[in-house]
Amino acid sequence: MKFSINRDQFVQSVQHVSKAISPRTTIPVLTGIKIEASFDGVTLTGSDSDISIESFIPLEDEEIQNVELEQPGSIVLPARFFAEIVKKLPEDTIELSVSEQFVTTLKSGSSVFNLNGLDPNEYPRLPEIEEDNVFKLKTDLLKNIIRQTVFAVSTVETRPILTGVHWAIEEGTLACTATDSHRLAMRNAKAETNTNDLSFSNVVIPGKSLNELSKILDDNEEWVDIIVTENQILFKAKNLLFFSRLLDGNYPATNNMIPTNSKTNVKLETKKFMQAIERALLLSRDGKNNVVNLKTLSNTHLEITSVTPEVGKVTEDVATLDFNGEELRISFNGKNIIDALRVIDSTEVTIDFTGAMSPFVIKPTEHENMLHLFSPVRTY
Structure with missing residues (x-):
């Protein structure tokens, strides 16, 4: 096997397939990346027992020459060394050739690396999947x-x-x-x-x-x-x-876990609510105590508090955009709420509470494609 290839394309494909390779595998050939050169292009494969990734670099792509093929063939190279080598090679083009006993030579500018490869015939085939x-x-x-x-x-x-x-x-x-x-x-x-x-x-x-x-x-x-x-x-x-x-x-x-009715409904600005909880958690030492307490003060305000006995207490006042239902006190894991608010793509959220010790739901106001459900935390 012998070909020359665009370095940037090659590096990107190597990085992609490397994500499937586990250093803990007991099968030696799976510690490597399989490289196969054909008249269509170069295919790289990485695999472990859970994930397999195949990346293809065509000979030409939109009239840009990626690969110059001299001789088709295949090889498996140790991922740990190979990925680092291709990333640090000096020129825009890499020449790869395989000789007897799977010895592989990588050339780029003034750099030449010889790597001992493995038999590509021992590499497991990717599953054939029926496209039903x-x-x-x-x-x-x-x-x-x-x-x-x-x-x-x-x-x-x-x-x-x-x-x-x-x-x-x-x-x-x-x-x-x-x-x-x-x-x-x-x-x-x-x-x-x-x-x-x-x-x-x-x-x-x-x-x-x-x-x-x-x-x-x-x-x-x-x-x-x-x-x-x-x-x-x-x-x-x-x-x-x-x-x-x-x-x-x-x-x-x-x-079955998602409540169908609620006793208290609150509408809040997503960003302001998230920042208030982030500040409330600043005193939680080492993140072990992520408990945040929420209390309704009126129809227009909530109070958020967090207490770490050996450090102190923080109190936040959060204005609501809308409020309906009963007054409420509830405690929850603040970090879990922050994780959800970070991925909600809406400037406002509604929270439906079903009681102090019942799960509650956070939803975006701008669409109905998403919801987040949380269990409260017992604080007594």
Whole structure:
């Protein structure tokens, strides 16, 4: 195998596929990046047991020559060294050639590296996925959906199913839900489907997979094809394939958790409410005590307080835009509220309280695509 390639393109693809490679794998060939050169272009692959990423660099793209191919072939190179080498090579072009015993030479300007490669035939094949359950989302919408849900997944492995985001489609609407059992984030979006009867209800994608996918997707409005099978999901973007395994098990029925009525309704400016809670948490030493207390003062004001006995107390006065219902005192995890307010794309929010010891809901006022549910904290 021998080819020359644009360094910037190569570095970007190497960084993309490296995100799928785990240094803890017990399979030596999976510590490497597979590079395959053909008459179409150069394909790079990285994989572990959960995620596989394939990045393709065409020979030509919009009349720009990316790759000059002399001899097709393939090799697996150790990701740990290879990713650092290509990033630091001096010139705009890299020449890569493979000789006997998988010894690989990288040349760029005055730099020459020789790396011992691995047999590409030992590299596992990416799964063949039948494209039956296919739908499409614009890239920027997909990134927003991930940003607005994945923060609420559980980071504790005691209930593995909660470390993922639940996706379901019904009548062309994609519903995405994440919960760690103390808070819940829900985001709905219209999905483009080829058929009106596409539906699925128990697809749970690891939060780690979605975070990595979001990092490598460009901010644009190009379509991403999404294919769901029994135990895999595939995201197909331009020159990129991203496979993730799905989590086993049944996701809890979250729709039953959302209150249908409320006793107290408050409308607030999102930014001012968030900043008041951030200030209230400034005295919470080491972030261990994130409890914030909220009390209605009148029909126009709320009082937010936080007490750390060994440090002191902070009191915030927050003006409401609208207030209906009963007076209320409630305590909650302030950090969880801040996480939600950061991803709500609305200048105003409404909060529906159902009582001092019952879950409450925060929703944007500008649309109905999202809601956040929180459990209160007992302070006595």
